[in-house]
Amino acid sequence: MSNNEQALISEADRRAKNYLAATTERRVFPDTETIAALDIFKETLPEKPQDALATLDMLDEYGSPATVVSNGSRYFGFVIGANLPIAAAADRLAQSWDQCASSHVNSPAAAAIEKAATGFVLEALDLPRDAAIGFGTSATACGLSCLAIARRELLLRQGWDFDRDGLIGAPEIKVVVSQLTHITVIKALRILGFGVSKIQYAPVDKHGRIDPVRLPKLDECTILCLQAGEVNTGEFDPFIPLIDTAHKAGAWVHVDGAFGLWARASKTLRHLTEGVEGADSWTTDGHKWLNTPYDSAMAICRNAAAMAATMNADAVYSNAEPDAQKNLTLEFSRKPRGISIWAALRTLGKEGLDEMITRHHNQALRLAEGLRGAGIEVLNRVVLNQVLARLDDDALTLELVKRVQDSGKIWFGGTRWNDRAGFRLSVSSWRTEDADIETAIDEITTHYEGLR
Ligand SMILES: Cc1ncc(COP(=O)(O)O)c(C=O)c1O
Numbered sequence: 001m002s003n004n005e006q007a008l009i010s011e012a013d014r015r016a017k018n019y020l021a022a023t024t025e026r027r028v029f030p031d032t033e034t035i036a037a038l039d040i041f042k043e044t045l046p047e048k049p050q051d052a053l054a055t056l057d058m059l060d061e062y063g064s065p066a067t068v069v070s071n072g073s074r075y076f077g078f079v080i081g082a083n084l085p086i087a088a089a090a091d092r093l094a095q096s097w098d099q100c101a102s103s104h105v106n107s108p109a110a111a112a113i114e115k116a117a118t119g120f121v122l123e124a125l126d127l128p129r130d131a132a133i134g135f136g137t138s139a140t141a142c143g144l145s146c147l148a149i150a151r152r153e154l155l156l157r158q159g160w161d162f163d164r165d166g167l168i169g170a171p172e173i174k175v176v177v178s179q180l181t182h183i184t185v186i187k188a189l190r191i192l193g194f195g196v197s198k199i200q201y202a203p204v205d206k207h208g209r210i211d212p213v214r215l216p217k218l219d220e221c222t223i224l225c226l227q228a229g230e231v232n233t234g235e236f237d238p239f240i241p242l243i244d245t246a247h248k249a250g251a252w253v254h255v256d257g258a259f260g261l262w263a264r265a266s267k268t269l270r271h272l273t274e275g276v277e278g279a280d281s282w283t284t285d286g287h288k289w290l291n292t293p294y295d296s297a298m299a300i301c302r303n304a305a306a307m308a309a310t311m312n313a314d315a316v317y318s319n320a321e322p323d324a325q326k327n328l329t330l331e332f333s334r335k336p337r338g339i340s341i342w343a344a345l346r347t348l349g350k351e352g353l354d355e356m357i358t359r360h361h362n363q364a365l366r367l368a369e370g371l372r373g374a375g376i377e378v379l380n381r382v383v384l385n386q387v388l389a390r391l392d393d394d395a396l397t398l399e400l401v402k403r404v405q406d407s408g409k410i411w412f413g414g415t416r417w418n419d420r421a422g423f424r425l426s427v428s429s430w431r432t433e434d435a436d437i438e439t440a441i442d443e444i445t446t447h448y449e450g451l452r
Pocket of ligand 1: 078079137138139140141182184185217229230256257258259285295
């Protein structure tokens with residue numbers, strides 16, 4: 001049995017390098033044969049130890065070809081960034097450290113670097129510099145944390161001790177969300193016990209932004225959830241009037257900015273986020289538009305003490321400072337996710353970040369122009385990096401999406417918009433060059449003409 005650590009790591013590195021080198025040649029989505037070959041993983045747990053190199057070989061031989069090349073330049077599905085080289089490299093090194101990044105005592109290095117990452121993120125997003133950040137797995141998990149903090153804090157203001165007395169008999173905390181809020185916000189609310197039937201929906205205008213005039217009534221027992229970057233259109237709620245109304249009523253404002261919050265880092269796009277800094281909490285992802293590896297998200301809370309109190313996990317054997325990550329995130333033991341965020345931001349700098357975000361916006365504009373040129377209806381204004389389109393006929397729209405996906409050259413997904421089939425393209429990968437955008441336009445145009 002080969003279990004030599006150095007040999008295994010070197011072999012994994014060699015295979016990883018080969019994988020990345022072949023990124024441009026791979027189909028963006030694997031073909032059916034390659035997917036069928038994944039059946040090899042349906043084996044039973046071996047009784048006896050296996051050769052470790054053989055395990056690695058199986059992973060590479062059958063796993064690598066069946067991956068979706070979302071880490072490439074021609075993947076426009078969902079909102080999925082690629083992995084910046086420095087983010088991947090920093091993650092790679094940190095993996096070999098294998099730190100439990102709960103607190104300073106678990107890992108001085110991780111604690112110090114995640115504090116540095118906190119400072120960088122707050123500066124890049126221009127949010128209150130004394131806000132706290134918990135580096136969590138996803139916008140879903142981080143949103144859940146923020147909503148839990150919001151509820152606890154609103155109840156505290158009503159003189160109710162949530163930690164001690166729970167929810168039974170507590171003043172009711174209402175939630176108002178956009179009619180187009182992301183499903184993961186609803187999921188978080190459902191898990192937290194808000195009750196989906198009790199959620200109030202704020203009507204949106206024709207662009208998909210909450211209409212301040214039709215905002216349901218808010219009070220000091222309300223959480224208002226806003227959006228920076230609607231998942232289909234990339235649109236932003238009008239933060240200035242909404243946050244002003246909410247705060248006058250004593251409500252808490254949470255902003256889901258899973259990808260859109262990064263518009264703040266672009267001088268061209270920053271105006272879209274005007275006023276968002278006035279909210280009480282925000283969530284965003286690194287693994288979408290910042291192009292860091294997966295499992296890198298941020299729960300950001302203006303009231304650092306409220307966050308630390310809600311998320312605290314001190315124990316007799318494990319006491320830590322209030323801003324230790326185990327006291328800011330859902331996890332007790334965790335990997336130091338903030339490291340790749342720190343590395344990406346330090347390496348890009350403000351200018352590099354601005355350039356990447358602005359470039360994606362310009363590429364999305366070109367994509368929309370190309371689709372319109374082909375006679376395809378673009379449904380959104382393309383304020384950000386999202387392009388939403390459809391054909392005259394729903395069945396044709398679905399067929400177009402299928403044909404493009406089957407081509408393996410580019411990939412994007414379908415959606416529903418105003419009860420009609422549509423498709424959406426997101427430009428989020430640092431690897432995407434202008435030539436990739438032209439490839440996408442040509443590919444879509446060719447299949448569209450074939451369909452007509
Ligand atoms: C607007 C928005 N919010 C939240 C999420 C959930 O993010 P995550 O996948 O990191 O949980 C997404 C994911 O696509 C999103 O686009």
